[in-house]
Amino acid sequence: MQAALDLIAERGPAGATFAEAARRAGVSPAAPYRHFRDREELLAAVAAAGFDRFAEALKAGWNGGRPDAASAYERMGHAYLDFARQHPADYVAMFESGIPTEADPALRQAADRAFGVLREAAETLVAAMPAQGRPPALMVALHTWALAHGVAALFGRADAARRKVPMPADDLLEAAFLIYLKGLGAPAA
């Protein structure tokens, strides 16, 4: 799995071949078939491990919502982008390897766990808002994820289909967050 992850980092998901991963692990090309049904299952396992690390990173960024929900939420956004930048292979395996999340139950579970961190943070954030006009927390979580993923996928990583943009992805996401929260009427001005 580590060899496969390295290969994704070096050559992209298409270049991560089963045979080469086995070679790097020092075994014959047939050996990994004792552990993974096929190439797709290997990639699913790599992606699931990535989601686990991702959930940890988000949780660390959120840090229980301290010192206050709004700043912790924004810090979690930075953690999101940091993860995409510092673990591009994981991120690619998770979102761009062509493996449907539903394919593997373990993968699906890991992805749900990662989103759960985001959802709970959104719930805390929403709970801190004035009661009237309080938006649905799940919607806020989905919006946050879509925004963070969009920024990461389009402008975040250096190697991929990145576009030249006049501002760094971090600032772009932070600005979007602040505008969005202001639109919600959140205490974040």
Next chain:
Amino acid sequence: MQAALDLIAERGPAGATFAEAARRAGVSPAAPYRHFRDREELLAAVAAAGFDRFAEALKAGWNGGRPDAASAYERMGHAYLDFARQHPADYVAMFESGIPTEADPALRQAADRAFGVLREAAETLVAAMPAQGRPPALMVALHTWALAHGVAALFGRADAARRKVPMPADDLLEAAFLIYLKGLGAPAA
């Protein structure tokens, strides 16, 4: 190129093999090499054609900003999602085929043209806002793109790594747009 597009629709970008595309076009596996240097160049051409169609779809949605910038902008957002849903193969070729946008000059140009539609719409939208506190149009365009892409990639298409969400992608994007525009102080309440 049509055969390759069909293959992407049926089997995903990894399943779109050069040989099979040639077979479907009724020629030998070597024939396409007269027209494309390698598999990557074929996919880049397919993606470029997709960006052209995409730019047309966005332009049609924007419709010159009529009747007013805010509603036209939102309609363009719907056009974005409609395109991702109705032309999933194009969208996959454009954003998830692993082809870096910089690889091919024609691809890059087509992508820039599509983003140009979005950028001009954002400029018009921003120009309609009160002069003081007017945000940079480019930033608004990038935010819009990131949001729309995030929603499309995560929740938009039926086949891909879509998650079960309690609300349709259209509504999700529309709500996010409205909240974002409200945060900007735009005339969209």
Next chain:
DNA sequence: GCGTGATGTAAGTGCTTTTCACATGAGCTG
């Protein structure tokens, strides 16, 4: 009439994925 360039084919190389029969070695059981 004849070169020329665009297009296509057949065959071949080296890579991949996947399977199958067989080896090996650790650990449990009697």
Next chain:
DNA sequence: CAGCTCATGTGAAAAGCACTTACATCACGC
């Protein structure tokens, strides 16, 4: 300790793909 089982690994093989090279065809302009 013998024997059995199970996990793990190997080598060989089939099938498919990307890509190359040498050769064929054929329309078109001079």
